[in-house]
Amino acid sequence: MPVRTFRRFVGILIPVLVIMALTPPDTATGSATDCIAFEVQTGEQGRQFTLMRVDLHSGTAVPLHGLDYEVNAIGYARSQDLVYGIGNGGHVITIDRAGTVADRGPVRGVPLGELASATAGAAAADKLYVRVDDRLSTIDIAPKSPTYLGVVHTARMRPAPAAQGVDDFAVDDTDGLLYGVSTSLGSAAAIVSIDPASGAVRVGDSAGLPRRSSYGSAVLDSGRTLYVIINEFDRRSRLYAVPHGGTATEVASWPAAKTTDAAGCLNQPTPAPTPTVPAPPRAEHPQRSAAPALPPPAPVPARPTLPPAANPVLPAPPAPPVRARTASASVPRVVAARSSGAEVTKQRRWALAAAILILGGGAASACAARARGRSR
Secondary structure, eight states: OOHHHHHHHHHHHHHHHHHHHHSOOOOOTTOOOOOEEEEEEEETTSOOEEEEEEETTTTEEEEEEEOSSOEEEEEEETTTTEEEEEETTTEEEEEOTTOOEEEEEEOBTSOTTTTTTOOEEEEETTEEEEEETTEEEEEEOOTTSTTTTBEEEEEEOBSHHHHHTEEEEEEOTTTOOEEEEEOOSSSSOEEEEEOTTTOBEEEOOOTTOOOSSOEEEEEEOTTOOEEEEEEEETTEEEEEEEOTTSOOEEEEEEEOEEEEEEEEOOOOOOOOOOOOOOOOOOOOOOOOOOOOOOOOOOOOOOOOOOOOOOOOOOOOOOOOOOOOOOOOTTHHHHHHHHHHHHHHHHHHHHHHHHHHHHHHHHHHHHHHHHHHHHHO
């Protein structure tokens, strides 16, 4: 390959690889979280009743305990976190998350025991839907309602042959319809939807499900995958997953059962809050002691101020003795001459005093300097 062509190829390939790396992988729409369901089953001989917990995604089934009577037509009331169903001769029963079964009494508004043979059941919005033959009854299961545990609506399902072969169904929260598998339409099983208000039945395709016996359990997860259990196929009870609009896949199998019914997916328990780990205490650093305050510097002794040297007071020279003379004409000249000499003498004395003062001041300054040198 020429170098120029190779470079062009690399220049086109690198952006494509970058886009592919940054684009998240496509995930299937409607993916669901774990789906745990309760299953009630009657043994193959019809004499043993068992409550089981089933993980529908993995197919793991755990028996919880035996039941005192057959329970059927169960549905999960999500808002109450309770399973409702029919058992004990047509009574409404409940099963809590721990598996505890309680008898709530007979269904109101219908003859006693009329719903004892109900096989299909599902719950939604505080309503329990149960099927007996071609009748679809709606039971109020809102505890505070005045019609609690009473039948508030009945619809005839049409076409009846398609409905009578449905032994369980589940409510799809997306469209509000009931979905199950009918085995009364000939040689193939078929997925059907039922409108709980009108009873209208719509028949779909088989999705690859076998037709050998009834599908006694049906549960829809949040991704709209329908999980169904065929009671007996090749001497096994088998769990199938049917994606919405897809083909069935077998998930697990168990010993064959005479009847089964399932309800879920149970609410996921709220995870326990992560305990808050307290932050480790901060290491207390010892406070540094404040540096001791330095004492104020010793005051510098004031330099002694030497008093100014006093000007020595010289005694006035004694006045010359005045001799008495007889008046004569020459007196004024002698006096003037003497006065002139006295003035000169006075000036000389003042000059001498000034010289003494200058010398004395210099001596005083020298003494003061020597005193300062000693004090240091």
